[in-house]
Amino acid sequence: MYTPILEMNLTTVNNIIKTPRITGLLLFSSLLLVQSFLCDVALAETKNKKEITPDKKTESVTDKETTNKEFQDWIYQCGGEGLKDEQCFIMQNIFIQESGLRLLSLAVGYLGPDDSPWLFLTAPLGIFLPAGMVFNVDGGEEIKAPIRICMPDGCKASITLDKKLIWALKKGKQAKVAFLDGNTQKQITVGVSLAGFSRGFGALGAKQ
Numbered sequence: 001m002y003t004p005i006l007e008m009n010l011t012t013v014n015n016i017i018k019t020p021r022i023t024g025l026l027l028f029s030s031l032l033l034v035q036s037f038l039c040d041v042a043l044a045e046t047k048n049k050k051e052i053t054p055d056k057k058t059e060s061v062t063d064k065e066t067t068n069k070e071f072q073d074w075i076y077q078c079g080g081e082g083l084k085d086e087q088c089f090i091m092q093n094i095f096i097q098e099s100g101l102r103l104l105s106l107a108v109g110y111l112g113p114d115d116s117p118w119l120f121l122t123a124p125l126g127i128f129l130p131a132g133m134v135f136n137v138d139g140g141e142e143i144k145a146p147i148r149i150c151m152p153d154g155c156k157a158s159i160t161l162d163k164k165l166i167w168a169l170k171k172g173k174q175a176k177v178a179f180l181d182g183n184t185q186k187q188i189t190v191g192v193s194l195a196g197f198s199r200g201f202g203a204l205g206a207k208q
Contacts, residue, residue: 072196076203087111090200094190104177104190105154108161108197109204117161117204121145121177122154127188128180133157137165137172137194170198 069076071090078088089109095102105122112118121133132146143165145157161169169175175192 070196071200071203073193074196074200076200088204090197090204092192094192102154104192106177106192108201112160117166119159119161121157121159123157123177123179124154125150125152126182127155128182128185129155131180131185134178135159135175137168137175139176140168166201169194170201172197 068078074090074092076088076090078086087109089107089111091105091107093102093106094104101124102122103124107120108117109120110117111120119135121135123133127147129147129150132144135143135145143159145159147155147157149156159165172194175194176189177192178187178189180187
């Protein structure tokens with residue numbers, strides 16, 4: 001039985017934290033997120049806004065060795081379950097502070113067909129599946145991503161990254177991911193920091 005999203009203390013900014021460091025089960029779950037979408041592609045809709053912005057926590061990395069390093073709010077990882085050692089991605093997890101439950105997970109890497117770049121999203125179980133997720137950068141064009149599958153670690157969607165979207169992510173300050181609560185069908189909007197994305201994505205390119 002899942003916890004309804006709107007009952008998970010999502011009422012104030014202070015209840016949300018963004019944690020770039022991940023270990024153990026969280027890392028494994030995120031690798032499963034990437035693995036689940038290696039061959040699965042696509043592009044749904046929402047209204048009624050309830051916005052949540054995570055607290056900011058940043059750390060810069062200057063070490064030339066990028067594997068398992070942090071680029072401010074993004075962590076760089078290579079290999080793992082279902083991936084080759086040379087397959088790398090950057091990721092960010094956002095948690096609910098009071099409960100410690102993960103609210104959203106994002107991973108970006110050259111993991112699509114023909115090594116094309118993709119964004120992979122995992123939202124909590126209990127969201128309204130027909131609406132999927134909606135993604136935008138700095139209030140720009142909304143990109144709709146249908147839910148492809150739900151697993152024990154969450155419901156998953158994916159977005160192909162074209163040159164225009166990559167540029168927006170590199171230059172932007174905040175992305176937003178929206179989805180609907182499964183019970184009330186009210187919208188939850190989660191703010192995602194783009195601090196460090198440009199450097200992290202650049203490191204991915206250097207590995208290709």
